[in-house]
Amino acid sequence: MNTRLSTRLSNWFGYASPATFYPLAGKMIPWFWALAAVFGILGLYISFFVAPTDAQQGEGYRIIFIHVPASWMSMFIYLVMAFWAALGLGFNTRLSGMMATSLAPTGALMAFLSLWTGALWGKPMWGTWWVWDARLTSELILFFLYIGFIALQSAIDDPRRADKAGAVLALVGVVNIPIIYFSVKWWNTLHQGASVSLTRSPSMAQTMLLGMLLMALAFWMYAIAVSLTRVRAIILERERHAGWVEELSEVQS
């Protein structure tokens, strides 16, 4: 019944079946790599050569050009992951679960990068590697949520059950993330912890915003490219016994 339902749905969603998506993803990957490179080069140029030295923080503030995009992407990827997971849970499509599984490591990487760069930024700015700043703390909890998702999925052998259990966890997490964020923020203001404030002239804020946006786009394109690469591997692993896999040119050669 499941397979009949999923084939019917694959007609609705067009590319929702792994067999059509696998070659399509293969064609898309190089384009996303190219976009990531273009945005990355432009963003790096702005962050190192156009954006002027900060009056208060010197050159150390340039870390913001990867710290902020990594934080944005870590949150955004969790949302996308939960979206695919919900789709998989609701419509029983195989591909959505694979997409969620494939996005999780990239999201965890972004969360880790955000924490790493946050620590390296905090040391020269605040004098410590770690401050219990609201944003850093919620980023840490988001990292834990990613680790929990990955650990749960890898502990379950049956991929279908792993997909669904992961989906429930991702959805519970998505409901919780705003609550966690606001409670951490409340906690932080009550304890008068450090808060990140960058004071600078308005013209500088513009170039900074442009640099961060370009870097965020580069990270976004990178995340798409790498998760598509991974989802292709997952498709091959799971659809091993499907007829279409054996007819692929890379399998034949």
Add this chain to the structure above:
Amino acid sequence: MSAPAGQRPAGSTLGVPQEGAANSTERAQSANTRHPLPREGGRGDGGLANEPSLLAALSAVIRRDLLLAMRRKSDVLTTLFFFIIVVSLFPLGIGPEMAMLRQIAPGVLWVAALLATMLSLNRLFAADHADGTLEQMALSAVPLGVLVTGKVIAHWLLSGLPLALLAPVLGLQFDLASGSLAVLVVSLLIGTPVLSLIGAVGAALTLGVRGGGVLVSLLVLPLYVPVLIFGAGAVEADLTGLGATAHLSLLAAFLALAAFFGPWATTVALRIALE
């Protein structure tokens, strides 16, 4: 309602040997006492009789779980002693300076309560899963969500409620004033049901999964953060004279949210685990 209660094995708990075989027959028997109940829904005439029978099923599940726990008191007591020991370790690790202890008391008590609740999560569904009762529940006429709610309430009565009642005694170790002790109890009374509700989702997700015990802590602890912040925050706000009302009302809001979404998510997770 009184008939199934009468069928329950009425042997005094003192005389019952704590052995696996004896225990499993008891489990089976008390599972049977629950079994006739779902049919009451079908027997009832029309929609009017439906609601009382759901409540009956709910209370039957709660009573069954409490009865089973009474047969195995050690499980409940272990969790409680874990709580006591963890809380008592902190002064030994930090030093007996009362001013410092007063300051860390809310956090220590709440973190210990969190860990104790988490330790008890495994027994929420594991035994019922092992002997097939859970599958019967999933197939019964009563919605699984109602039965899950009953199990969560029983879990709270056995883990959260004793913790909350024990907390003031431990608070005395930390030299908390009586006003703060009252706030501590109230915050635990509101907060621990949230812990049970969220924990149930984690317990259902890791049901029958290898390494489930450690895994459940990985899944559930990050989600406990808001409860910890506002639970410990309530006591701390009282200590600093700010008043704990805001914290407690936010905790109550979490409880409402968790009570709404928790059983539903747990039901979905259980159905996935039982597939």
Add this chain to the structure above:
Amino acid sequence: MNWGSASEFFAMGGHAFYVWGSFGACALLMLVEPILAKKRRSQALIELKREIRANQDSQDETTS
């Protein structure tokens, strides 16, 4: 242009360790992750081919 010379650029106004530590870690991880993902796919392909060959061999044996 903010930098008078290359050495000034690499010194980052005294924050070289922090700035290059962040950008370096970022570059390294973003290099390693795609390599691992590609490796996973090629590994899956190798196993697939082995499986198919094994199937063909067993079919050949039964027919001959």
